[in-house]
Amino acid sequence: xxxxxxxxxxxxxxxxxxxxxxxxxxxxxxxxxxxxxxxxxxxxxxxxxxxxxxxxxxxxxxxxxxxxxxxxxxxxxxxxxxxxxxxxxxxxxxxxxxxxxxxxxxxxxxxxxxxxxxxxxxxxxxxxxxxxxxxxxxxxxxxxxxxxxxxxxxxxxxxxxxxxxxxxxxxxxxxxxxxxxxxxxxxxxxxxxxxxxxxxxxxxxxxxxxxxxxxxxxxxxxxxxxxxxxxxxxxxxxxxxxxxxxxxxxxxxxxxxxxxxxxxxxxxxxxxxxxxxxxxxxxxxxxxxxxxxxxxxxxxxxxx
Amino acid sequence: xxxxxxxxxxxxxxxxxxxxxxxxxxxxxxxxxxxxxxxxxxxxxxxxxxxxxxxxxxxxxxxxxxxxxxxxxxxxxxxxxxxxxxxxxxxxxxxxxxxxxxxxxxxxxxxxxxxxxxxxxxxxxxxxxxxxxxxxxxxxxxxxxxxxxxxxxxxxxxxxxxxxxxxxxxxxxxxxxxxxxxxxxxxxxxxxxxxxxxxxxxxxxxxxxxxxxxxxxxxxxxxxxxxxxxxxxxxxxxxxxxxxxxxxxxxxxxxxxxxx
Amino acid sequence: xxxxxxxxxxxxxxxxxxxxxxxxxxxxxxxxxxxxxxxxxxxxxxxxxxxxxxxxxxxxxxxxxxxxxxxxxxxxxxxxxxxxxxxxxxxxxxxxxxxxxxxxxxxxxxxxxxxxxxxxxxxxxxxxxxxxxxxxxxxxxxxxxxxxxxxxxxxxxxxxxxxxxxxxxxxxxxxxxxxxxxxxxxxxxxxxxxxxxxxxxxxxxxxxxxxxxxxxxxxxxxxxxxxxxxxxxxxxxxxxxxxxxxxxxxxxxxxxxxxxxxxxxxxxxxxxxxxxxxxxxxxxxxxxxxxxxxxxxxxxxxxxxxxxxxxxxxxxxxxxxxxxxxxxxxxxxxxxxxxxxxxxxxxxxxxxxxxxxx
Numbered sequence: 001x002x003x004x005x006x007x008x009x010x011x012x013x014x015x016x017x018x019x020x021x022x023x024x025x026x027x028x029x030x031x032x033x034x035x036x037x038x039x040x041x042x043x044x045x046x047x048x049x050x051x052x053x054x055x056x057x058x059x060x061x062x063x064x065x066x067x068x069x070x071x072x073x074x075x076x077x078x079x080x081x082x083x084x085x086x087x088x089x090x091x092x093x094x095x096x097x098x099x100x101x102x103x104x105x106x107x108x109x110x111x112x113x114x115x116x117x118x119x120x121x122x123x124x125x126x127x128x129x130x131x132x133x134x135x136x137x138x139x140x141x142x143x144x145x146x147x148x149x150x151x152x153x154x155x156x157x158x159x160x161x162x163x164x165x166x167x168x169x170x171x172x173x174x175x176x177x178x179x180x181x182x183x184x185x186x187x188x189x190x191x192x193x194x195x196x197x198x199x200x201x202x203x204x205x206x207x208x209x210x211x212x213x214x215x216x217x218x219x220x221x222x223x224x225x226x227x228x229x230x231x232x233x234x235x236x237x238x239x240x241x242x243x244x245x246x247x248x249x250x251x252x253x254x255x256x257x258x259x260x261x262x263x264x265x266x267x268x269x270x271x272x273x274x275x276x277x278x279x280x281x282x283x284x285x286x287x288x289x290x291x292x293x294x295x296x297x298x299x300x301x302x303x304x
Numbered sequence: 305x306x307x308x309x310x311x312x313x314x315x316x317x318x319x320x321x322x323x324x325x326x327x328x329x330x331x332x333x334x335x336x337x338x339x340x341x342x343x344x345x346x347x348x349x350x351x352x353x354x355x356x357x358x359x360x361x362x363x364x365x366x367x368x369x370x371x372x373x374x375x376x377x378x379x380x381x382x383x384x385x386x387x388x389x390x391x392x393x394x395x396x397x398x399x400x401x402x403x404x405x406x407x408x409x410x411x412x413x414x415x416x417x418x419x420x421x422x423x424x425x426x427x428x429x430x431x432x433x434x435x436x437x438x439x440x441x442x443x444x445x446x447x448x449x450x451x452x453x454x455x456x457x458x459x460x461x462x463x464x465x466x467x468x469x470x471x472x473x474x475x476x477x478x479x480x481x482x483x484x485x486x487x488x489x490x491x492x493x494x495x496x497x498x499x500x501x502x503x504x505x506x507x508x509x510x511x512x513x514x515x516x517x518x519x520x521x522x523x524x525x526x527x528x529x530x531x532x533x534x535x536x537x538x539x540x541x542x543x544x545x546x547x548x549x550x551x552x553x554x555x556x557x558x559x560x561x562x563x564x
Numbered sequence: 565x566x567x568x569x570x571x572x573x574x575x576x577x578x579x580x581x582x583x584x585x586x587x588x589x590x591x592x593x594x595x596x597x598x599x600x601x602x603x604x605x606x607x608x609x610x611x612x613x614x615x616x617x618x619x620x621x622x623x624x625x626x627x628x629x630x631x632x633x634x635x636x637x638x639x640x641x642x643x644x645x646x647x648x649x650x651x652x653x654x655x656x657x658x659x660x661x662x663x664x665x666x667x668x669x670x671x672x673x674x675x676x677x678x679x680x681x682x683x684x685x686x687x688x689x690x691x692x693x694x695x696x697x698x699x700x701x702x703x704x705x706x707x708x709x710x711x712x713x714x715x716x717x718x719x720x721x722x723x724x725x726x727x728x729x730x731x732x733x734x735x736x737x738x739x740x741x742x743x744x745x746x747x748x749x750x751x752x753x754x755x756x757x758x759x760x761x762x763x764x765x766x767x768x769x770x771x772x773x774x775x776x777x778x779x780x781x782x783x784x785x786x787x788x789x790x791x792x793x794x795x796x797x798x799x800x801x802x803x804x805x806x807x808x809x810x811x812x813x814x815x816x817x818x819x820x821x822x823x824x825x826x827x828x829x830x831x832x833x834x835x836x837x838x839x840x841x842x843x844x845x846x847x848x849x850x851x852x853x854x855x856x857x858x859x860x861x862x863x864x865x866x867x868x869x870x871x872x873x874x875x876x877x878x879x880x881x882x883x884x885x886x887x888x889x890x891x892x893x894x895x896x897x898x899x900x901x902x903x904x905x906x907x908x909x910x911x912x913x914x915x916x917x918x919x920x921x922x
Binding site for chain 1: 597638640679691692694695696698699700702703706707709713716826830833837868879880883884885886887888889890891892893894897901
């Protein structure tokens with residue numbers, strides 16, 4: 001039971017990390033209807049910019065600030081040079097364009113900052129919290145807990161931003177109906193640039209957390225692939241959905257990884273590790289069967 | 305008028321349709337007779353398009369009975385409607401943008417083509433023969449609508465009025481016994497409207513096709529239709545000959561509004 | 565002046581519905597086939613066969629498969645490589661487990677197996693669209709590769725799932741040299757490309773395109789969505805499956821599941837974006853472009869760097885290559901969404917009028 005709890009909590013906490021990446025997707029999708037496959041590559045670029053700037057001698061806070069500037073500029077450039085030119089294309093073309101964008105970043109980032117894997121030290125150690133270990137005998141990493149805290153903070157900030165600021169309200173108007181927003185004088189392109197800037201910021205936070213945990217390396221781009229099933233489960237348009245979806249994926253894939261292989265081994269023989277690689281997708285497929293719009297998404301009626 | 309109007313071929317009884325809590329249609333009954341031109345009119349949002357969508361199976365009403373050619377049906381998918389001879393056009397043109405005019409109209413005959421994909425892949429006898437046979441039929445439709453010169457043009461590049469005509473062509477290619485037209489003249493200039501009227505009357509006259517039509521231009525409706533049904537807020541408020549409907553006080557209120 | 569159809573009158577619909585209605589096109593295709601079947605085998609070196617021509621043809625076939633699904637039927641797939649893997653492993657197992665089965669029958673069965681798996685993973689397309697479907701095909705990508713790695717039966721208990729393709733013997737003749745393998749691949753690809761062309765110019769293809777352009781309208785004119793979409797998945801996977809079998813048997817000789825990676829699926833997708841979605845010719849152009857670009861960069865970049873006196877590493881070449889792929893994808897989607905095939909067509913139209921401007 002203790003072991004089960006440990007796996008579950010570990011899974012939930014890593015789910016928070018998935019949610020961090022998924023959040024970036026949701027923001028852009030809500031505001032512009034673009035499914036941004038390059039979000040994972042942006043996480044990679046953000047983390048690389050931080051370590052890159054630190055290697056040039058910048059202290060951590062300055063490196064983060066510089067990375068923020070880089071991500072914002074990059075977001076704005078993406079909007080201006082790619083997405084604006086694809087305005088009336090079908091969503092699938094925009095999606096494919098972001099796949100191109102992902103490759104672009106994956107080629108550019110290591111040319112700017114080097115491709116060898118590096119560690120990123122935020123000063124938080126990845127070790128069990130002694131108090132919890134003593135009291136219940138459960139291993140919970142200090143780092144994971146901090147990551148969860150950061151995610152919670154980020155979500156709250158974003159929620160407040162959307163709810164109470166002028167820009168936030170404009171963003172929600174744009175998300176509701178582009179045409180209507182345009183007709184009441186909301187400058188659509190500024191809004192999109194801001195959204196891409198925010199998505200860059202979210203990518204930076206995710207990049208810091210993931211980079212500190214797993215090292216800054218190419219594998220960071222795969223975080224986007226894990227975020228996709230998170231979105232299917234949570235719904236593409238919902239911030240809370242991204243969080244809940246992340247938790248579900250995180251917990252279920254860890255549990256599956258621990259408890260499924262022995263079962264399969266006894267059935268078929270052989271070694272069945274690596275279930276994590278596909279489990280989230282198959283789970284997402286089942287969700288699609290039951291609730292295609294996701295847990296928190298809106299149902300869509302086709303009109304003729 | 306020398307044309308023969310036959311028996312009832314479509315009978316709608318007490319149709320109600322809801323989307324969640326929104327009532328689109330409430331307890332609507334009317335019938336359509338063979339070979340007639342039946343117009344559905346009403347202000348915006350009256351439920352006219354929903355009515356057509358019910359007839360050809362895009363929407364499934366929660367209540368009511370639909371009897372087509374003497375057979376009652378509960379739930380029907382759109383392709384069943386197509387195989388039973390119901391064709392339609394849409395309010396916002398629903399052509400296949402990436403295909404040529406010829407290919408678009410050829411799709412209208414798809415329910416009549418029997419060759420399988422294997423025969424197509426190998427271009428065997430039946431597949432080849434069918435393509436030729438149906439091409440001939442499609443060329444007749446193209447001649448009828450006077451669009452020979454744009455055969456090879458991708459429909460996306462055509463002006464609006466011609467696209468409407470191609471869409472009519474695609475529906476006609478199916479040789480339907482009943483044709484549903486959703487605002488066939490919306491957004492057209494006078495000349496284009498005249499052309500379209502002529503085509504509709506010719507179709508009705510030459511092929512005996514029953515036509516159910518939604519139209520906003522009252523002049524056109526009163527001129528060409530045999531009977532008119534009037535909807536307002538999803539309810540039927542009038543039904544009868546054009547002249548009767550024109551003088552129906554409820555209809556006048558719905559259209560002109562009334563001072564309270 | 566040379567390329568124009570003036571004076572070529574069609575007097576029957578049969579003449580108008582030919583594969584290539586314009587005489588110059590017919591001649592052009594014959595010349596290409598003659599070069600491919602006669603001239604190239606006579607002059608090309610072993611390197612050309614095994615490093616360029618064979619992979620080009622195999623990837624053209626895979627791109628053709630994806631093009632049927634994505635370009636014609638409008639269903640995006642990110643799992644093409646996984647369906648190739650199914651084909652490769654199925655062909656291996658048919659050869660291994662059924663005594664005396666002819667290799668071509670194995671290839672066909674491999675295609676059918678892939679088609680079956682394709683239908684299975686195509687089922688979600690009945691209620692989801694667009695990138696939702698893309699996620700479903702990602703499930704296929706990861707799940708299939710994992711299965712082939714972990715279930716030892718598929719690779720006959722070899723370590724980490726590596727299989728070595730059996731010999732190719734047809735009517736007692738062994739296809740061992742790269743030249744013979746090239747001719748075998750070329751024949752299969754030519755036949756399957758012709759079949760694909762026939763499908764897309766008949767009502768099968770029109771049904772696919774109708775579903776792609778507007779599914780509600782397609783249903784209203786009597787096209788049943790479910791069989792149409794699933795057929796597209798099946799045919800597409802069949803093509804990818806045969807391509808996978810050829811990849812194992814005629815190109816690499818031995819393959820492992822991880823070789824059929826997501827990256828390979830992306831490359832096949834890039835082939836159809838750059839070559840031209842919804843075009844048979846585009847599949848070939850795109851495959852040639854995506855395969856030749858890295859080879860070109862490998863040769864050209866170090867020389868350019870040498871001329872400019874810049875330091876240069878192999879890693880940089882691969883980064884530039886990835887960056888260029890990304891840039892080209894965005895460029896084509898923005899500037900010419902119909903890809904190289906459309907550029908070719910525009911070129912032909914210019915040629916019709918040449919040397920007159922209008």
